[in-house]
Amino acid sequence: MTIGKVGMYGGKFLPFPHLGHVYAMIRASTMVDELHVIVSFDTEYEKMLCEKGGKVEHVDYAMRLRWWTQLTKDLPHVHVHAVYEEQTGQLEDWVKGAEGIQKEIGKPIDAVFSSEHSYTPIFEKLYPTAKHVVIDSERETYSISGTKLREEGVMKHWNMIPKIVQPYFAKKVVIVGTESCGKSTLVKNLANLYNTTYVEEFGRTYYERLGGCEGITRVEDYAEIAFEHKYHEKVQLQNANKVMFIDTEAVVTQYFSQLYLSEKQPILDEIIKLQQYDLWLFLEPDVKWVDDGTRSFGEQEVRENNNNLLKEMLTQYGVQFVTISGNYQERLEKAVHYVNELTEMKGL
Numbered sequence: 001m002t003i004g005k006v007g008m009y010g011g012k013f014l015p016f017p018h019l020g021h022v023y024a025m026i027r028a029s030t031m032v033d034e035l036h037v038i039v040s041f042d043t044e045y046e047k048m049l050c051e052k053g054g055k056v057e058h059v060d061y062a063m064r065l066r067w068w069t070q071l072t073k074d075l076p077h078v079h080v081h082a083v084y085e086e087q088t089g090q091l092e093d094w095v096k097g098a099e100g101i102q103k104e105i106g107k108p109i110d111a112v113f114s115s116e117h118s119y120t121p122i123f124e125k126l127y128p129t130a131k132h133v134v135i136d137s138e139r140e141t142y143s144i145s146g147t148k149l150r151e152e153g154v155m156k157h158w159n160m161i162p163k164i165v166q167p168y169f170a171k172k173v174v175i176v177g178t179e180s181c182g183k184s185t186l187v188k189n190l191a192n193l194y195n196t197t198y199v200e201e202f203g204r205t206y207y208e209r210l211g212g213c214e215g216i217t218r219v220e221d222y223a224e225i226a227f228e229h230k231y232h233e234k235v236q237l238q239n240a241n242k243v244m245f246i247d248t249e250a251v252v253t254q255y256f257s258q259l260y261l262s263e264k265q266p267i268l269d270e271i272i273k274l275q276q277y278d279l280w281l282f283l284e285p286d287v288k289w290v291d292d293g294t295r296s297f298g299e300q301e302v303r304e305n306n307n308n309l310l311k312e313m314l315t316q317y318g319v320q321f322v323t324i325s326g327n328y329q330e331r332l333e334k335a336v337h338y339v340n341e342l343t344e345m346k347g348l
Ligand SMILES: NC(=O)c1ccc[n+]([C@@H]2O[C@H](COP(=O)([O-])OP(=O)(O)OC[C@H]3O[C@@H](n4cnc5c(N)ncnc54)[C@H](O)[C@@H]3O)[C@@H](O)[C@H]2O)c1
Pocket: 009, 010, 011, 012, 013, 014, 019, 020, 021, 023, 024, 038, 040, 085, 086, 087, 088, 089, 090, 093, 094, 095, 097, 098, 113, 114, 115, 116, 119, 135, 136, 139, 142, 143, 144, 145, 146
């Protein structure tokens, strides 16, 4: 059914365009020759709404515009715009907002789409040439709203978040520790338990490819290791299910530079400043040392000194971590406890 040539679908889409919005946009896009998606913004008002909801931090309108751009990139007849629309609670806001939207679109609007029957009288006045088309007013397809997301948080409604938006909200848990402290196994176990993605320690792969690391590490290795590790984080984050587990990061890479070359790499310092994780788990080396062929620091005294060095470095870089020790069962239980707290999950 074609309603007209030019359609408009607007909203705050706060904190982000959820699947109900995407559904409405796609339905609307099939009914007009060109559809204009308008991200209406008033940052002060939005911050107040997010604070009131209490569960999701405010997301800049530029980010929402970016998400809409991504969501519509394969629909050449759908155009995305951001329009400032002041919200003081007065009817005058609607009038000014509609003027801004019409100016931005720059041609007569034939159809205005929303999911609110209550908007019909006002839209008839604001857009006299347009028909108001109401899509799924009962939210039957996707039972979600921006208010619910702001009040209940994203974790509870993860499956209402578009795939392209999910990485923004996925929690990043990094697991650090010295050699043979059970990191790689814990990372993989956690990823399987939480049915999500993980990132392996790239430095390890790097030296496995070379056939070893003892006596052959070079200054230039460290930047490459850190960059490739970050690249894998970005890739794996795209498919993370609420949380992603990461084995090692740039402070640990810096620690290895200190151990092998007795120097720090300035580039790693820059990466350390930029990286952001939601939870740091530090594994104490109180499980048996296993020589897997790429490891160098096996004696107990050396292990303890290295452990102290890594802890000191993390503290110097301002990292707040929680320590995990004990046997493998205790380690897993402690890690699950912290991850559940972070992701608001129960029952694992
Ligand atoms: N200027 C003002 O004071 C003012 C106030 C409210 C609305 N408006 C206008 O009304 C339009 C909509 O704004 P809004 O604040 O309602 O935006 P919103 O971000 O809350 O919602 C955007 C649209 O998605 C629909 N929707 C929400 N959940 C849905 C779901 N689960 N399934 C399907 N659809 C769903 C809403 O009904 C709305 O049509 C905008 O064009 C805006 O300019 C203006």
